[in-house]
Amino acid sequence: MNTHSDIERRERLRAKREAALHRPVIARHLSDGFTGRWSRRQWAQASLFATIGMLVAAIVPGFNPQAPATVEVTRYSMALPLPPLPTARRTGQHGDSWQIVHVQRGQTLGKIFEEHGVPASTMHLLLEHPGVKPALTRLKPGTELGLDLPVNGGLRALRFDRDDSHRVELTLVGDEVRETVIERPTETRTVVISGKVGRSLYRSARKLGLTGSHVNTLTDEMFKYDIDFREDVGANDRFSVVVEQTWREGELIRTGPVLAATFTTGDKLHSGFRFERNGKPEYFTADGRSLRKSFIRMPIPYAxxxxxxxxxxxxxxxxxxxxxxxxxxxxxxxxxxxxxxxxxxxxxxxxxxxxxxxxxxxxxxxxxxxxxxxxxxxxxxxxxxxxxxxxxxxxxxxxxxxxxxxxxxxxxxxxNPLSITMPPPEPLSGAALAQFRTQTSTALERIREVENIIYADVGDESKSNERVAKKTDGAKPRPKA
CATH class of the missing domain: 2.70.70.10 (Glucose Permease (Domain IIA))
Structure with missing residues (x-):
C-alpha cells in the first residue's frame, strides 16, 4: 500500500517537472513557488526585463511599430539674378568705384599705383600738376588716398587731403589733369583731460587720449625743475591738461600742444601755461614767471x-x-x-x-x-x-x-656751478604780461571745475584711478599760445 502510494506520488512529481520544463523561461521563473502574490525578487526580475525591452524598442527602429516611414521630400532650386552693376561703373562715370588706401610705413605713391595696376606714366602726369608733388612724394603713414578705378578702365581720378580743411581731387581727361578743391569744415574744441597717475603716468595719460609728446611736455618742459618724476610722484597724484582738438565730420583728426596743465603731488599744486614770448613758445606760472630755469646745473645728463x-x-x-x-x-x-x-x-x-x-x-x-x-x-x-x-x-x-x-x-x-644761486629767467612784464593774463585767465578755472566734478570724493577708493572729463567751448579760434 505504501509502496503503491509512493509510486503514484513520484509519477505526479515527474509529470509536474516535465510540464514545467516545457513552459517559457520567464513564466517558469515567475511561477516557481507562486502562492498568488509576487515576491520582491520576482518584481525586480519583471522590471528589469521590461526596461530592457523598452530600451531595445527605442534604439532599434525595427522594434518600434509606430516609427514613421521615411517621407520623400521634393527639392526645388531657383535662379536669383544678381544686383546689376552700377551704371556709373559700366559707363565710366564717377560713382561708387572709389577705393580708399591708407598709406603704410615705407609705402610710396609709386608702390601704391603699382599694386592697383596704375601705370607709371599716369603717376608722372599727376605729379607734374602744380602743387601736387610736395603733397604726394612724402606720404606719411596713415595718410588717406582715394583712387577712382572703374572695372573696365584705368585710373579716372585721385583725391587726397591738402590740409585739414581742404581735399583735392585730380580728374584725368585724356592727357589733361583737372583739379577740384573740396572744402571740409573743421571744428576746434578746447578740452580738459584729467586723470590719476596710477601705476604709470605715461600709460594713464595715453589711455585718456594724450600723446607721448604731451607727456614729455609735462615731464621735460613744464615741471622737470619742480618735480622728481622718479621719486616724488605717487599713484594717487593727479594731472589735468588743456589741449585743443580738431574735429572733422565727427572724427578727431588732430590734438594740439599742451596749452595749460596742473600737476598735484600730495597737497602741492603745480601749474603752467603756454605763451609765446618773442615768437617762441614757453611755459609760465600763473603770475607770469617762466617754469624753465635760466641754467642747467649739469650739462651732461646722468654724468x-x-x-x-x-x-x-x-x-x-x-x-x-x-x-x-x-x-x-x-x-x-x-x-x-x-x-x-x-x-x-x-x-x-x-x-x-x-x-x-x-x-x-x-x-x-x-x-x-x-x-x-x-x-x-x-x-x-x-x-x-x-x-x-x-x-x-x-x-x-x-x-x-x-x-x-x-x-x-x-x-x-x-x-662754483654746483652751489651758486642761479639767476631766475626774466618774467613777463608790460604788454606781454597783460596779454598772457587775458589768454590764461579762464584756463585754471576750467581745470578746477573739471577736477571738482571728478574728484569730489577723493576718499572713495572704489573710483577708477583714471577718468576723463571734457568740456568744450564750441568752435573758437585758436589762441596764440
Missing part, C-alpha cells in the same frame, strides 16, 4: 662728478692749483648741452682746455666747456637755446681721460 670746485693737485702737472670748474666723467662722444640760452662767443682750441666752447648768456654770465672730442654745428656769433648740443665729450688738451670740464663765470669771476 658722474669726478672733481669739484676749489684747490686740488693737478692730475697732469702734479702741482697744487685752483680748479676753477667742475669735471664730469662720461664716455667719449657723449653729447654736451648748452646750460642756457646764449650767444656762442668762442669755438676752437684753447690751450689746456683743448677743444672748447664759450657761451655768453647775457647779464655778465658766461660758461666754458672743455676737453671736447668734436664740436656741434654752431659757430661764433650764433644764438642757441638751452639744451642745444654744442659738442661731445673727449680728452683733448691737458686731460688724463674723457670728461667734461665745466666753468661758470659771473662778470669774469669763476663761481
Amino acid at each position: 658722474r662728478l669726478t672733481s669739484g670746485f676749489g684747490t686740488r693737485r693737478h692730475p697732469v702737472l702734479g702741482t697744487s692749483r685752483m680748479h676753477k670748474g667742475v669735471d664730469y666723467a662720461a664716455g667719449t662722444g657723449t653729447p654736451i648741452m648748452a646750460a642756457g640760452d646764449a650767444r656762442v662767443q668762442f669755438v676752437g682750441w684753447k690751450g689746456g682746455y683743448g677743444r672748447a666752447v664759450i657761451l655768453d648768456h647775457g647779464r655778465g654770465y658766461t660758461t666754458l666747456y672743455g676737453h671736447m672730442s668734436k664740436f656741434g654745428n654752431y659757430k661764433a656769433g650764433q644764438r642757441i637755446s638751452q639744451g642745444a648740443v654744442i659738442g661731445y665729450v673727449g680728452s683733448s688738451g691737458m686731460s688724463t681721460g674723457p670728461h667734461l670740464h665745466y666753468e661758470f663765470r659771473v662778470n669774469g669771476v669763476h663761481r
Whole structure:
C-alpha cells in the first residue's frame, strides 16, 4: 500500500517537472513557488526585463511599430539674378568705384599705383600738376588716398587731403589733369583731460587720449625743475591738461600742444601755461614767471662728478692749483648741452682746455666747456637755446681721460656751478604780461571745475584711478599760445 502510494506520488512529481520544463523561461521563473502574490525578487526580475525591452524598442527602429516611414521630400532650386552693376561703373562715370588706401610705413605713391595696376606714366602726369608733388612724394603713414578705378578702365581720378580743411581731387581727361578743391569744415574744441597717475603716468595719460609728446611736455618742459618724476610722484597724484582738438565730420583728426596743465603731488599744486614770448613758445606760472630755469646745473645728463670746485693737485702737472670748474666723467662722444640760452662767443682750441666752447648768456654770465672730442654745428656769433648740443665729450688738451670740464663765470669771476644761486629767467612784464593774463585767465578755472566734478570724493577708493572729463567751448579760434 505504501509502496503503491509512493509510486503514484513520484509519477505526479515527474509529470509536474516535465510540464514545467516545457513552459517559457520567464513564466517558469515567475511561477516557481507562486502562492498568488509576487515576491520582491520576482518584481525586480519583471522590471528589469521590461526596461530592457523598452530600451531595445527605442534604439532599434525595427522594434518600434509606430516609427514613421521615411517621407520623400521634393527639392526645388531657383535662379536669383544678381544686383546689376552700377551704371556709373559700366559707363565710366564717377560713382561708387572709389577705393580708399591708407598709406603704410615705407609705402610710396609709386608702390601704391603699382599694386592697383596704375601705370607709371599716369603717376608722372599727376605729379607734374602744380602743387601736387610736395603733397604726394612724402606720404606719411596713415595718410588717406582715394583712387577712382572703374572695372573696365584705368585710373579716372585721385583725391587726397591738402590740409585739414581742404581735399583735392585730380580728374584725368585724356592727357589733361583737372583739379577740384573740396572744402571740409573743421571744428576746434578746447578740452580738459584729467586723470590719476596710477601705476604709470605715461600709460594713464595715453589711455585718456594724450600723446607721448604731451607727456614729455609735462615731464621735460613744464615741471622737470619742480618735480622728481622718479621719486616724488605717487599713484594717487593727479594731472589735468588743456589741449585743443580738431574735429572733422565727427572724427578727431588732430590734438594740439599742451596749452595749460596742473600737476598735484600730495597737497602741492603745480601749474603752467603756454605763451609765446618773442615768437617762441614757453611755459609760465600763473603770475607770469617762466617754469624753465635760466641754467642747467649739469650739462651732461646722468654724468658722474669726478672733481669739484676749489684747490686740488693737478692730475697732469702734479702741482697744487685752483680748479676753477667742475669735471664730469662720461664716455667719449657723449653729447654736451648748452646750460642756457646764449650767444656762442668762442669755438676752437684753447690751450689746456683743448677743444672748447664759450657761451655768453647775457647779464655778465658766461660758461666754458672743455676737453671736447668734436664740436656741434654752431659757430661764433650764433644764438642757441638751452639744451642745444654744442659738442661731445673727449680728452683733448691737458686731460688724463674723457670728461667734461665745466666753468661758470659771473662778470669774469669763476663761481662754483654746483652751489651758486642761479639767476631766475626774466618774467613777463608790460604788454606781454597783460596779454598772457587775458589768454590764461579762464584756463585754471576750467581745470578746477573739471577736477571738482571728478574728484569730489577723493576718499572713495572704489573710483577708477583714471577718468576723463571734457568740456568744450564750441568752435573758437585758436589762441596764440
